[in-house]
Amino acid sequence: xxxxxxxxxxxxxxxHLYIAWFEIFAWTxxxxxxxxxxxxxxxxxxxxxxxxQGVYNLFLAAGLIWSLLIxxxxxxxxxxxxxxxxxxxxxxxxxxxxxxxxxxxxFVPSVLAMIATTMxxxxxxxxxxxxxxx
Numbered sequence: 521x522x523x524x525x526x527x528x529x530x531x532x533x534x535x536h537l538y539i540a541w542f543e544i545f546a547w548t549x550x551x552x553x554x555x556x557x558x559x560x561x562x563x564x565x566x567x568x569x570x571x572x573q574g575v576y577n578l579f580l581a582a583g584l585i586w587s588l589l590i591x592x593x594x595x596x597x598x599x600x601x602x603x604x605x606x607x608x609x610x611x612x613x614x615x616x617x618x619x620x621x622x623x624x625x626x627f628v629p630s631v632l633a634m635i636a637t638t639m640x641x642x643x644x645x646x647x648x649x650x651x652x653x654x
Contacts, residue, residue: 528633529584529600532607535625536581543574557619580607594595597641604634 542550547570548563565569583603588595607630615623 522636525600525633525636525640526588528629529588529604530625530634532604532629532633533581535576535586536584536607537627540574540578540581543570543577545574547571547574555618555622580610593641593644597637600637601634604630604637608634 542554547567551570552558552563553628554562560591580603583606584600587600587603590599606626611623611625611627613623614626
């Protein structure tokens with residue numbers, strides 16, 4: 521992976537760690553600020569639901585962290601693309617079910633990271649698929 525693809529993956533990781541944090545620990549305060557169009561009375565009633573959702577966002581971040589630690593370039597690429605695709609789908613789901621502005625912060629960086637990671641992977645100099653500089 522190039523520093524651009526790793527940087528974009530780190531951005532997606534940071535975003536999902538932040539989302540997980542406020543959904544698990546600060547739903548009634550930060551969550552109410554993030555989702556300002558929602559009824560404020562909704563937040564105290566949905567603390568457990570948001571915490572559960574936060575765990576899923578933590579799993580997305582964990583999968584992307586794992587992808588950066590893999591030494592085999594083929595597996596690193598596959599795992600990164602898998603978790604980036606999960607994030608992109610989550611962004612689409614948020615855009616459809618909540619509002620488009622809620623999904624874009626997940627969808628756009630994940631798609632950009634997928635593009636950069638794919639470009640880095642396909643530009644490798646080794647044509648037989650062995651670990652190369654990517």
